[in-house]
Amino acid sequence: MMPDLAHVLAAGRRRAESLMLDRCRVAHKGGTVTDPVTGVPAPTENVVYEGKCKVQTLGGLAAESTEGGIVEALGAVTPVWSMYVHFPYGTMGLLPGDVCEITEADDPNLKGRKLRLLNMQSEKTHSTACRWNVKEVGNSNE
Numbered sequence: 001m002m003p004d005l006a007h008v009l010a011a012g013r014r015r016a017e018s019l020m021l022d023r024c025r026v027a028h029k030g031g032t033v034t035d036p037v038t039g040v041p042a043p044t045e046n047v048v049y050e051g052k053c054k055v056q057t058l059g060g061l062a063a064e065s066t067e068g069g070i071v072e073a074l075g076a077v078t079p080v081w082s083m084y085v086h087f088p089y090g091t092m093g094l095l096p097g098d099v100c101e102i103t104e105a106d107d108p109n110l111k112g113r114k115l116r117l118l119n120m121q122s123e124k125t126h127s128t129a130c131r132w133n134v135k136e137v138g139n140s141n142e
Contacts (some may be wrong), residue, residue, distance in 0.1 A: 007124075012128040015091040020052040020086060020129075023104035026094055026117070048093040055102065055110055058082035082134070085115055087130040094120070099137055114138070 012024045030044035058081060085100050105111045115134035122131040 008044065009126060009128065015054065015084070016128040017088045020054040020088065021106060022053050022055060022102050022110060023051065023100055024053040024085070024102050025050045026098050026100045028095060028098055037062045045099075048095075048098065049087065049091060050103075052088055053100070053102070054086040055105070055113075055115075056084040056086060058084070083115065083136070085117070085132050085134050087131050087132070089127060091130040094132065100132075100134065 018091055025047055026049040027045035027047045032041040034041045057100055072086050073077055083100070094117055096119055100115045100117060102110045102113045102115070114137035116137050118133040120130070120132050122129060
């Protein structure tokens with residue numbers, strides 16, 4: 001007899017979330033506001049999510065970039081990996097272009113990294129997490 005699908009999905013969502021040991025903050029880019037004292041404009045942001053996440057890479061070479069600066073001048077090839085950020089199932093309000101900053105991570109190489117959300121990859125009926133393709137902010141391949 002097949003287990004109840006709702007029960008299986010709930011268990012899968014709990015399991016997926018249990019692997020989200022990093023923490024992040026996701027913000028929409030806002031307009032600019034001018035500091036009344038200095039007169040310097042500064043960008044504003046609207047935090048839309050703060051909580052658990054997991055950074056994931058695809059296990060193979062996604063693309064090779066030969067564009068940009070010295071890499072192009074030397075004819076070198078720079079590997080570009082597909083990156084993803086997983087959020088708990090049901091996370092709402094995220095939009096393409098938002099920036100996800102990793103605020104806590106067991107891997108010290110991840111903490112402080114900023115990743116731009118490109119597009120959601122969990123648009124399916126039986127999803128266990130909210131998964132987004134991302135690209136590192138400030139990366140020459142952005």
